[in-house]
Amino acid sequence: MKTSDIVVLVVILTITVGYFSYNFFSSRPKNVEREVQLSNNGIADKMEEENLSALVLFGSQTGTAEDFAYRFSTEAKSKYKLANTTEDLENLDFTDLDKLDSSKLLVFFLATYGEGEPTDNAEQFLELIESEDTIFSSGKGTEDRPLANLRYVIFGLGNHTYEHYNAMAKRVDSALNALGAKSVAPVGLGDDAAGLLEESYLQWKDEAFPEIAKAYQLEEVHEDYKPLYDVIEKPEISNESPTVFLGEPSRQQLKGMTSQAPNSPANPFHSTPSHSRELFNNDTRNCLHMELDITGSNMKYQTGDYVSICPMNPSQAVDDLLDILGLKDKRNMVVIVKPFNPMDKLPILSPTTYDSVFRYYYEICGIISRQLIFLIAPFAPTEEAKKELTKLGSDKDYFKTNVVDMHLNLAQVLRRVSSGVPYTKVPLSLLLENLGHLKPRYYSISSSSLAYPNKVHVTAVVDKKEWVDQNHIFYGLTTNYLLAHCRHQHGEPAPHPNGLQYSLEGPRKKLTGKIPLFIKRSTFRLAPPEVPIIMVGPGTGIAPFRGFVMERAHLAAQGVQVAKTVLFYGCRRSDTDFLYKEEWDTYAKSLKDSFELHTAFSREGDQKVYVQHRLLQQSALVNELINAGACFYICGDAEHMAKDVTNALATILATVKEDGAKRIKSLRDENRFFEDTW
Numbered sequence: 001m002k003t004s005d006i007v008v009l010v011v012i013l014t015i016t017v018g019y020f021s022y023n024f025f026s027s028r029p030k031n032v033e034r035e036v037q038l039s040n041n042g043i044a045d046k047m048e049e050e051n052l053s054a055l056v057l058f059g060s061q062t063g064t065a066e067d068f069a070y071r072f073s074t075e076a077k078s079k080y081k082l083a084n085t086t087e088d089l090e091n092l093d094f095t096d097l098d099k100l101d102s103s104k105l106l107v108f109f110l111a112t113y114g115e116g117e118p119t120d121n122a123e124q125f126l127e128l129i130e131s132e133d134t135i136f137s138s139g140k141g142t143e144d145r146p147l148a149n150l151r152y153v154i155f156g157l158g159n160h161t162y163e164h165y166n167a168m169a170k171r172v173d174s175a176l177n178a179l180g181a182k183s184v185a186p187v188g189l190g191d192d193a194a195g196l197l198e199e200s201y202l203q204w205k206d207e208a209f210p211e212i213a214k215a216y217q218l219e220e221v222h223e224d225y226k227p228l229y230d231v232i233e234k235p236e237i238s239n240e241s242p243t244v245f246l247g248e249p250s251r252q253q254l255k256g257m258t259s260q261a262p263n264s265p266a267n268p269f270h271s272t273p274s275h276s277r278e279l280f281n282n283d284t285r286n287c288l289h290m291e292l293d294i295t296g297s298n299m300k301y302q303t304g305d306y307v308s309i310c311p312m313n314p315s316q317a318v319d320d321l322l323d324i325l326g327l328k329d330k331r332n333m334v335v336i337v338k339p340f341n342p343m344d345k346l347p348i349l350s351p352t353t354y355d356s357v358f359r360y361y362y363e364i365c366g367i368i369s370r371q372l373i374f375l376i377a378p379f380a381p382t383e384e385a386k387k388e389l390t391k392l393g394s395d396k397d398y399f400k401t402n403v404v405d406m407h408l409n410l411a412q413v414l415r416r417v418s419s420g421v422p423y424t425k426v427p428l429s430l431l432l433e434n435l436g437h438l439k440p441r442y443y444s445i446s447s448s449s450l451a452y453p454n455k456v457h458v459t460a461v462v463d464k465k466e467w468v469d470q471n472h473i474f475y476g477l478t479t480n481y482l483l484a485h486c487r488h489q490h491g492e493p494a495p496h497p498n499g500l501q502y503s504l505e506g507p508r509k510k511l512t513g514k515i516p517l518f519i520k521r522s523t524f525r526l527a528p529p530e531v532p533i534i535m536v537g538p539g540t541g542i543a544p545f546r547g548f549v550m551e552r553a554h555l556a557a558q559g560v561q562v563a564k565t566v567l568f569y570g571c572r573r574s575d576t577d578f579l580y581k582e583e584w585d586t587y588a589k590s591l592k593d594s595f596e597l598h599t600a601f602s603r604e605g606d607q608k609v610y611v612q613h614r615l616l617q618q619s620a621l622v623n624e625l626i627n628a629g630a631c632f633y634i635c636g637d638a639e640h641m642a643k644d645v646t647n648a649l650a651t652i653l654a655t656v657k658e659d660g661a662k663r664i665k666s667l668r669d670e671n672r673f674f675e676d677t678w
Contacts, residue, residue, distance in 0.1 A: 116164025541636025
């Protein structure tokens with residue numbers, strides 16, 4: 001090779017390594033001072049102008065915290081006549097917090113995202129209250145305790161399987177307390193593990209409301225249900241009218257206008273799958289591979305990011321709910337929803353139709369809220385149904401056995417309780433106030449942004465659980481929606497394998513075969529090519545690691561020197577559910593000796609072998625790479641696998657002088673230990 005060629009190759013290598021190093025490390029949280037820029041809508045002025053006693057605020061990533069905030073706000077108005085409204089944290093200027101006195105109450109619903117991070121809309125608020133420099137404007141408190149007159153309560157949404165469990169709720173509580181603010185009720189730590197979040201919320205609010213009532217001298221009001229929203233049927237308006245929302249997520253998309261706003265749930269990009277296939281298909285499970293085209297979207301992703309899929313409810317679920325509510329014959333009736341109090345926000349885009357409400361806008365397939373069951377009880381069609389709903393709504397153990405453990409949705413519960421007699425007296429407003437909105441689902445992108453800059457790959461197992469003795473089957477919402485798209489793309493005349501049907505043509509039949517989506521950033525980042533990496537991802541936990549290995553193979557093929565890249569992958573059997581089995585040899589040809597794949601097949605051989613067992617068998621290699629500066633990644637089940645793998649790593653890293661768990665903590669602090677678990 002000529003000297004000039006070598007020089008050019010070295011320059012290319014240096015630029016590439018520098019780029020990836022910057023990309024990797026600049027994506028990490030850093031202790032840098034940033035100017036806090038918030039809305040001009042001051043919080044104190046807002047509460048004064050609208051004569052509010054309380055403001056319910058949410059920091060939400062997927063919409064769950066927002067739903068709980070609205071539920072709390074509704075109950076505070078109806079049961080305690082507490083004048084309040086609900087706001088997104090990012091919509092207000094909090095620099096005048098010190099203007100609030102003890103007659104005002106702030107209620108926070110705060111989700112923790114990723115590894116203890118704030119949600120996007122809560123970042124600036126957190127920066128403000130954790131800032132070392134006091135920037136509050138008026139100074140009603142003292143210089144060192146500027147919020148001495150502020151009163152608040154907090155409910156956090158987290159998952160105990162993560163190391164930084166409910167970090168946002170704890171950080172905000174600590175910061176407000178340090179500024180002199182007083183908590184009126186204990187901080188609620190909602191736990192989303194094993195479906196416990198709903199019960200966490202109910203327990204907390206039943207404890208918090210009496211404390212709030214005591215502090216603000218509120219009397220609980222016992223009266224019949226009064227709807228917050230007036231639902232007006234408009235038979236004279238055609239459901240084909242261009243002013244009627246039939247599933248469009250925003251007014252701009254209803255008008256067919258192109259938005260320059262970032263892609264989001266209100267402004268998704270409608271992608272056409274360029275390729276899809278079933279990686280395996282048997283009597284109990286399907287696994288999909290889909291390649292979604294994002295050309296023309298102005299969206300860019302980095303390897304390790306998420307794609308957020310905006311699903312719809314299956315036609316069977318929509319039909320079932322409309323039928324049990326006595327609305328099936330009115331499904332295409334246009335309705336206008338208006339708040340009785342003009343200060344209240346609309347819960348839904350209006351005008352719309354009954355069908356659209358339950359097909360596109362609200363969660364109707366998930367486990368129903370115990371509180372909603374209790375609220376529906378007075379409107380039951382029979383005394384027997386009223387008695388049973390009241391018991392389900394008031395007895396959490398009975399509710400768990402008869403609803404939660406079988407994943408029953410609203411229509412299924414109502415139908416079982418009344419033996420099919422419709423609930424024609426349930427106000428639609430009650431459902432709009434208490435059902436959760438239909439939320440996007442996040443999937444780790446399983447492709448490399450270098451290899452596929454205009455496509456995102458999705459790897460997903462289609463969920464299905466069956467209770468034979470109860471004649472009941474639960475289907476995963478979004479994975480079955482994607483499976484319907486996969487079958488549609490291949491033009492298969494056979495129906496959906498789980499018997500489900502979807503309106504794949506979308507609102508007004510303009511989106512046939514298109515999937516609404518947007519990109520969500522992740523902190524699960526691939527290290528630069530010169531850094532060794534160890535990845536552990538059984539099942540669909542392989543998704544981001546396929547992207548990682550694909551990217552390193554792509555770089556190696558271009559002549560970039562790539563450090564050791566080790567993958568531990570596990571599944572049931574090598575001949576049935578070994579994902580991307582045919583691809584690993586191809587990547588290995590590019591990566592050569594720098595790539596190692598260690599597999600664990602749990603249902604082959606006399607003993608079950610899992611990824612943590614393979615990890616322990618490779619203790620010397622793991623130790624060597626960690627000592628050489630490797631990054632360690634885990635993706636998959638949080639409850640069991642991630643814990644077992646972490647414990648195995650702690651065993652490997654333990655020395656006479658240092659405990660393995662402390663070593664892992666050091667790796668976290670050095671941004672060398674990453675988890676993407678669920």
